[in-house]
Amino acid sequence: MTTETAARYTSSDLLDYYVLRAEADPGQLAGLLVEEFVLADDLAAARLRSAGWTPADGGWWSSAAYARAVRTDPRLRARLAAVDRATAEATYHRLGGGDLPAEEELRGHFRDDVPLATGAPLRLSDGPDVHRILFAGELDDRRLARLGALLRLDDPDGARPGVVGTGRLRVNDTNVRWDLRRVGGGIAWCLDVTAEPAGGDALPWVLRQLIGVARAHGLFPATIERLA
Structure with a gap:
């Protein structure tokens, strides 16, 4: 811990x-x-x-x-x-x-x-850590479309199953990316967020902004997990 x-x-x-x-x-x-x-x-x-x-x-x-x-x-x-x-x-x-x-x-x-449980994540690859923001709540088609627009989601080829869309933002010298996913057998949502290079102030700021956008569209943050 x-x-x-x-x-x-x-x-x-x-x-x-x-x-x-x-x-x-x-x-x-x-x-x-x-x-x-x-x-x-x-x-x-x-x-x-x-x-x-x-x-x-x-x-x-x-x-x-x-x-x-x-x-x-x-x-x-x-x-x-x-x-x-x-x-x-x-x-x-x-x-x-x-x-x-x-x-x-x-x-x-x-x-x-x-x-809420925290601890060292299981290291599965040499890639960047993922911070998963889990949300409770439901999104109808209208809310999902509005949320997707504000999150700048774009996944034209649909190559990754379960990913609704991907957004990207460059903050100072940090490239931040987030995937919106449906999880928990369809009863919850999550945003998987990565930042490269790691460290600095960009990631906490982006996590806060993403939570704010999701809250405004009816989702309730449940936790933030660190995956790897």
């Missing part, structure tokens, strides 16, 4: 925000969910931290069971929508919470973490 470090990205929102809709009335907002992945030194996810707030509960609560349920229960996911911090602030104020605490203060409400 490597030493855990909270990843810091070049992003206005370091935490992930979701608005929660009422179960009886999807048009009515019921609260907020705030999450953060704690990454190991090799950028594999070590822990998922989360906290929720609803006016009915009168304060913030943290539940590992709830965080797991978000990844396994489609009905619960249907009540959540990814938002940016500005929208979370407006929602919190509208529901009577006042000013949304700063992100460092929100981290103080993370009390019941979900541990």
Whole structure:
């Protein structure tokens, strides 16, 4: 196990925000969910931290069971929508919470973490490491098309089974590539990300951006694994 470090990205929102809709009335907002992945030194996810707030509960609560349920229960996911911090602030104020605490203060409400396994990957080749971002959630054809466009996916020959498409980006002197795949017998999605040369700041930044794009289209990040 490597030493855990909270990843810091070049992003206005370091935490992930979701608005929660009422179960009886999807048009009515019921609260907020705030999450953060704690990454190991090799950028594999070590822990998922989360906290929720609803006016009915009168304060913030943290539940590992709830965080797991978000990844396994489609009905619960249907009540959540990814938002940016500005929208979370407006929602919190509208529901009577006042000013949304700063992100460092929100981290103080993370009390019941979900541990995620990390460790040295099995070395299968001499190629670059792969960081696999696993997502729960469903994509209809419209969302998949929009996500593919934003991810710059291109796989015209369809030569690699299971790969929906491949995107590429050069960040400074680093070439980054990602493959969107359907996994888990069709019940989940993943992005397999490689960066060459390894090291530097490009990979953590790209991982953060890719997670943000996927969240905006209804996918929920479940973990980040380091493969080889």
